Amino acid sequence: MSEPKIRILLVDDETGILDTLQILFRGEGYDVSVATGGKEAIERMGTDRPDILLTDIRMPGTTGLEVLAWAREVDPELPVILMTAQASLQSAVRAVNEGAYYYLQKPFANDELLAICRRAAEARQLKVENRSLKKEIRRRDRRAAGRPVGTSRSFVEVLKLAETVAPTDSTILISGESGTGKEVIARFIHHLSDRSEGAFYSVNCGALPESLLESELFGHVKGAFTGAVRDKEGLLAAARGGTFFLDEIGEMSPATQVKLPGPFRNGR
Numbered sequence: 205m206s207e208p209k210i211r212i213l214l215v216d217d218e219t220g221i222l223d224t225l226q227i228l229f230r231g232e233g234y235d236v237s238v239a240t241g242g243k244e245a246i247e248r249m250g251t252d253r254p255d256i257l258l259t260d261i262r263m264p265g266t267t268g269l270e271v272l273a274w275a276r277e278v279d280p281e282l283p284v285i286l287m288t289a290q291a292s293l294q295s296a297v298r299a300v301n302e303g304a305y306y307y308l309q310k311p312f313a314n315d316e317l318l319a320i321c322r323r324a325a326e327a328r329q330l331k332v333e334n335r336s337l338k339k340e341i342r343r344r345d346r347r348a349a350g351r352p353v354g355t356s357r358s359f360v361e362v363l364k365l366a367e368t369v370a371p372t373d374s375t376i377l378i379s380g381e382s383g384t385g386k387e388v389i390a391r392f393i394h395h396l397s398d399r400s401e402g403a404f405y406s407v408n409c410g411a412l413p414e415s416l417l418e419s420e421l422f423g424h425v426k427g428a429f430t431g432a433v434r435d436k437e438g439l440l441a442a443a444r445g446g447t448f449f450l451d452e453i454g455e456m457s458p459a460t461q462v463k464l465p466g467p468f469r470n471g472r
Contacts, residue, residue: 209235210325213252215245215259215271216287225258228314229321242266246274254282256324258317261288261299269302276303281331283324287312339398352388362389370396387449394447402446405439410455418460440465 212234214225222238229236237252239245243266245259257275261268272284283305296307305327306320352363369376370393378386387406394404407420423438439448450456 209233210256210321211235211237211252211254212256212258212321213237213239213245213248213254215239215242215257215263215268217241217260217263221260228318232318234321242268242271245271249275249278253279255328256321257282257284258321259284259286261286262290269299272299272302272304281328281335283328285320285324352385352392363392366393367396369393371398387451390447390449394449397447399446403443404447404449405443406449406451407439408451410452414457414460417456418463421460422463 210233212229214222214229214236215238216222216225217240219240222240226236226238237248237254239248242259242263245257246266249257257271259268259271268286268288272286275282275284280303284303285306285308286299286304287308287310289310299307305324308317308320352359354360354363366389376390376393378389380386390406391404394400407417409417412420419436419438421438421440423436423441425435453461
């Protein structure tokens with residue numbers, strides 16, 4: 205199986221330069237996309253997801269430095285190579301200080317540019333692998349520190365399943381009799397997830413009257429009903445970025461269930 209092509213986004217307001225660079229990089233096996241200005245480059249970054257960004261600095265409207273700043277916000281690990289025909293020490297220092305991978309003066313040799321881009325792609329891949337390894341190490345440390353205690357085969361299998369689904373953003377259904385530790389498993393999944401820094405909220409859907417449950421889930425504004433003396437954020441909004449455990453969701457009325465966001469309906 206062949207390795208995926210390196211995706212490069214080329215940005216310049218001169219179409220002649222873009223055409224030349226396209227031919228060069230496609231000949232080297234890159235997956236090439238182009239933008240004829242800074243504004244278009246910013247729009248394409250979100251859809252094309254490049255591995256390398258090569259942009260001119262001096263462009264009408266949105267400059268290369270503005271594209272660099274946007275790229276740092278969208279993807280801090282994206283190597284951005286800046287090209288300019290009017291290089292100066294001041295602009296080079298500024299570019300590097302703002303996070304550029306390389307500052308290249310026009311005209312340049314094709315071999316020099318290709319070598320820089322190869323190094324940039326390798327540096328990005330190393331950063332991605334390093335981030336992935338650190339995440340896995342943190343997950344293993346959390347798994348060891350927060351793993352519920354139990355030795356029965358069925359419980360160990362449940363823990364393994366929880367460890368498998370925890371890194372995903374899937375909505376998870378935990379079923380079992382009362383007292384079997386559903387919330388323990390929910391907290392374990394939260395502990396191992398990428399949302400572990402966020403809050404863990406839990407509500408017993410069978411313990412609250414329907415009107416009060418809706419208020420807890422969705423919040424309310426001041427004066428919405430008797431006793432609503434101030435605005436209140438709902439738990440669904442408060443749990444954003446964390447985990448929300450709906451205990452005994454089967455006890456929730458159908459009328460309330462249909463108001464839940466899609467993944468929560470029908471007990472999912």
